[in-house]
Amino acid sequence: MITTMTSFILLKTNSFLLSMNKEDNVNWFHGKISRETAERLLKEEGEDGVFLVRESNTSPGDYVLSVLHQGEVVHYQIRRHGEDAFFSIEEHTTVHGLDTLIQHYRTDSNGLVTPLSGVCKGQPPPHESRTQGTTNLLHRATHAGELNIVSHILARGHYQGRDAKNQDGQTAVHIAAKAGHDKILEKLIDSGATVNVRDSFGYTPLHYTCQNNLPSTTELLVTRGHANYQMRHAPTGQVPLHDAAMRGHIDCIKVLLKLRAPSHPRTLAKDTPADLAKHYGHMDCYQLLKNYKPDLPTTTKSQWYHGTLNRDEALKTLEEYCRQHNITDRASDGVFLVRYSERHRHPYVLTMLSANTPYNFIIRSENEWLFIDDGPLLESLERLIEHYSAVPDGLPTRLATPVPPKTKPPLPDFSTMPRNKKKKLKLTKADTPDSQLTSPSSATNNNAFDLLTRNLSFSSDFSMNDTLNNNDGVSGLDDGETYKVPMKNTAVVSLAENYNEISINSDGQLSTLQEFIPMSELTLGPLLGEGEFGSVLRATYSPPNQTPMQVAVKTLHVQHMDTNKREFLSEAKLMMSLRHRCIVRLIGVSLGPPLAMVQELVGLGSLLSQLVSGTCTQSEVRLWARQVAEGMDYLERCRFVHRDLAARNILLHTRNQAKISDFGLSRAVSTDSSYYKASRGGKWPIKWYAPESYNYGTFSHASDVWSYGVTLWEMWSGGKQPYGEIRGVEAIQLVENGQRLEKPDDCPEEIYDIMLECWAYSPEARPTFARLVAAFTQHADYENISQLVHECDDVHV
Incomplete structure (x- = not known):
């Protein structure tokens, strides 16, 4: 027999059901079938x-x-x-x-x-x-504050719609949090609903409680829902504490500080909550944040600080600890230690394991604050470790298992710490002669390969001028030293030497860069793509007194904003000077936030997509190969090193016009240097890299030629993945053992010969891009596309 209360609930449920939208016609999903x-x-x-x-x-x-x-x-x-x-x-x-x-x-x-x-x-x-769902019964009941209906819905066994998103990308948790429906929120959390999720506007439920001054709901989300108080609003980099501070919601600020949220997180513009509170006139919040002293940390140095260790010793210490305590690969996530490094003016380095991969993060200091990358400013080393033990906040995982140090003599003062004598790192592998291009010498540079497998976790970098992320230097190299590949001009330069022409006034405006584009002149449209470093959106650029144009806008993700504004704009200024029909034009930059590049919109998408489609003719592929070589020859004459040349980064303006794109890794080199030395982190496209690049972080026009050879292989293989499904480190071992990619089935011999020339182990043995342009222009077999080439030559961008 149905009780009166149950009947009431069912009647109200039916009324909600009648007002629900019909499901979109997307019935192509079949669940977990074989x-x-x-x-x-x-x-x-x-x-x-x-x-x-x-x-x-x-x-x-x-x-x-x-x-x-x-x-x-x-x-x-x-x-x-x-x-x-x-x-x-x-x-x-x-x-x-x-x-x-x-x-x-x-x-x-x-x-x-x-x-x-x-x-x-x-x-x-x-x-x-889904991108945006429909407003379902749970959304409507939550919005109306109908606790009984929500309870009834969630009581239906394993209800699958608890994390469904409405047309604004908001879940029921978002809706309950915004409205302060704590009882409903408790039900949702207890049912397993996701708390750490952003809506279409980039906000989490915790952002909304701090915006709407709901301290009890804020506390509920963190304590019961384990909400991550460091999740950022992507366009601004603001965490919930920023939202509370800029609105003067002091009670929410007090709750977050009580729950150990850091008091000095930073936005993309490097503003702390105290900065925002002061700017908006909330002086009570400003004084609270400025003078806040957190409770004493619950962790101590004796649990994880090891004094002087180098990278290899730190990794061996972590691995030995895992063996002794029977910690498996999957359980090794978050095993960590902190060490002292003589290599940098910031002496501390955090070494940790995640997915059985080692990571090294420099702990930097500024005005007595400590921080990692763009993370919050923290009061002490102990407080920093406590923070990253609670939330990952940019690390690959949160710190979970400290590795205690062995008994060691006390560490001397930093000022008296003895320095190691500098040692030169020498290349032990002989250059591969041209006669062995198809089967180069199998003698392996074991030192270089061991260096890679120890230190390159596909997100590492190489040390220079103390600009590191996820690595603290190359084993065997001291500060200021780099491996120099034998060439006529071998000086390795810092980017900072070339970027002296930019000027930013006190208002943050550009005084020498004319191509500054205010965000007010950009109307952002749909997302075109999402990568590791940023997003690409279609947009309309409407400059004053000019016809609006369709453009592509590339914005940078929060976690990749470690490059300062001056360097970003200086590099953009150099790139905007590039004008060539085979290169995607950079129109201008916007200071944001976030910083963004505005470039011409290239309509047919990536070359890789066209190759995989199987619709490309031999004539088109030969034409594109020539155009890519032309564009790279122009970059070489402008002294630009691309560093990420691949089919995925070639765009097609028309079927007869290819353009080189994605200069996110490109760098300029000085007039007296042939090489650029990598100094920042990030995931590297290892399978496209020359030996000197993956071994020593050294890039040049010759290393771009190696990448061009791999790009040619992609073209004639129909867009296949170089080296198949093997890992990057295994591909490197094949190269070091003298092997090269095999000739694609439909590839002419003369094209494969060009690839092999590009893959000469010695940089000096590789052809120049000017020579490659000539090879794709003068060969007799290309006469059948000469007219097509001339037609494309008449197109000016």
Whole structure:
């Protein structure tokens, strides 16, 4: 028998159901079915281009797109990036929402074997995987504050819609937090609803409680929901404490400080909450934040500080601790120690393991504050370790297991610490003669390879001028020393020497860079792509008294803003001087926040997508190869080193015009130098790098030539992944053992000969880009595309 209360709840539930929107027609999702079942379902449909999406059986959180083409089923892995429903197929464009991704491939193949057409009917994809869902019953009940209805919905076994997003990308947790519905929020948290999630505006539920002055809800989210108080608003870099401070919500500030949130986090503009409180006239909040003294840390140096250790000793110490305590690879996440390093003026280095990969982070100091990268300013080393033990805040994982030091003599004062004598690092591998291009010497530079496998975790860098992230230097090199590849001009220079022409006035405006674009002149449109370092959006640029134009805007992610504004703008100024039809034009920059580059919009997408589509002719590929060589020859004459030349970074303006793009890694070299020395972190495209680049962090026009050879291989292999599925470190070992990529099936011998010349081990043995342009222009086999080339030569950008 149904009770009166239950009847009341069901009646109200029905009224909510009547007002719900209908589900969008995206019924192509089939859950966790097997590969064989997917193939059977698609073949039963029989129509070319019919498709379905299923959960990955091998990679939790990922999906698989299965599509029928010419009677066979092709499967594509859909990778999830982060926790906010960003997806990509292989290395192609990253988009927000599984539904948006599928729509992207329904309008054009964009690199697939065929455009997606017919739907193999299933069910809608999970709400948490979609860009924007529909307002469902739980959203409406939460908004109305109907605790009984929310309880009834969540009581239905394993309710799958608790993390569904509405049209604003907000979950029920967002809605409850904004309204201060604490009882409903408790129910949602207890049901397992996700708390650390951003909506379409970039805010988490905790941001909203601090904006709306809801201290009790703020405390509930952190204490019961384990909300991350350091999650940032992407466009500004603000954490919830910034929001509370700029609005004068002192009670929320007190709650966050009580819960051990750092008092001095920094925005993209390097503003602390105290700065914002003062700027907006909230002097009570300003005084509280300025004078705040946190409780004594619960951790001590004796638990994790090891004194003087170098990188190798620190790693061995972590590995030995894991062996002694039977800590497996997966359980090693967050094992850490802190050491003293003589190599830098900032003496402390945090060494840690994540996914069995070592990471090293310099702990910097400024006016008695300590910080890592763009993290918060912290009062002491103990407080810093306590903070990163609570939240990862930019580290690969939070610190979990401290490794105690062995008994050692006390550390002498820094001022009297003896310095090691400088030692030269010598190259032990002989240069490969031209006669051995197809089968170079198998003698391996073991020192260089060991150096790489110890220190390069595909997110490392090489030391110079104390600009480090995730590494504290190359083993065997002291401060100021670099390995110099034998060439006529071998000086390695710092970028700072070349960037003296920029000027920024007291208002933060540019006085010498004419191409400054105010954000007010940009109307941002849809997301075109998402990468490790930033996002690319379509936009309309409307300069005063001029016709609006369509452009692409590249913004930088918060965690990659360690480069200061002056250096960013100085490099942009140099890049804006580049004018060539085979290079994507950089129109200007915006100071933001965030800092952004505005460049011409190139309509046909990446060369890689076209190659994978299988629709490219030999004539087109030869033409593109020549145009890329022309663009790189121009960069060489302008003394620019690209550092990331690959098919994914070549864009097609038309089928007859390729343009080099993505200068995020490019650097200028001085007029008396042929080399640039890498000094910043980030994930490196190792499979495209020359030996001197992955071994010593040295880049030149000759190393760009090596990358050009790999790009040619991509072109003639139909966009295949160089070296297949093997890891980058394994590809390096093949190169060091004298092996090279094999000739693609449909590649002419003379083209493969050019690739092999580009892959000469010695930089001096590689051709120049001018020679490569000539090779693709003068050869008799290219006469059949000469007219096409001339037509393209008439196009000026």
